[in-house]
Amino acid sequence: MDRIWTGTAVLLMALVSACATSPTNYAATLSTKDPKWRSKQCQQVRATAVAFEAKEKETRKLAPGLLLGPYGIGIALAIKEHQDKQRKQIARDMHMRCSSQPLPKELQAVSN
Numbered sequence: 001m002d003r004i005w006t007g008t009a010v011l012l013m014a015l016v017s018a019c020a021t022s023p024t025n026y027a028a029t030l031s032t033k034d035p036k037w038r039s040k041q042c043q044q045v046r047a048t049a050v051a052f053e054a055k056e057k058e059t060r061k062l063a064p065g066l067l068l069g070p071y072g073i074g075i076a077l078a079i080k081e082h083q084d085k086q087r088k089q090i091a092r093d094m095h096m097r098c099s100s101q102p103l104p105k106e107l108q109a110v111s112n
Helices: 002-016 023-029 040-066 072-098
Strands: none
Touching: 023 040, 023 072, 040 072
8 A cells, every 4th residue: 555655646746757848838938929929830830739738738648647557657757758848849840930939949959
């Protein structure tokens, strides 16, 4: 029983700690007055961000079920790490396509 509680605590700490900003929240930080904001490429990446958010909500519904199996915590952490990388990549793409400002340092390290 202690193992389950420890695993649950580790998973909850990992899920709460250092998540990348959601792409739709990042979009809200960009200037809508920038000429790139109205471009077709920007509209496409913003649509991608909205679709990603919807997909991510569906994945979160599966998280409690992952705790049932012996490998569930590892799988849940791998899914979270993958989603964080995707969030950063979408935010990077969004910045490149929707903003004329220099790329922020936290998005420069993202691999294409």
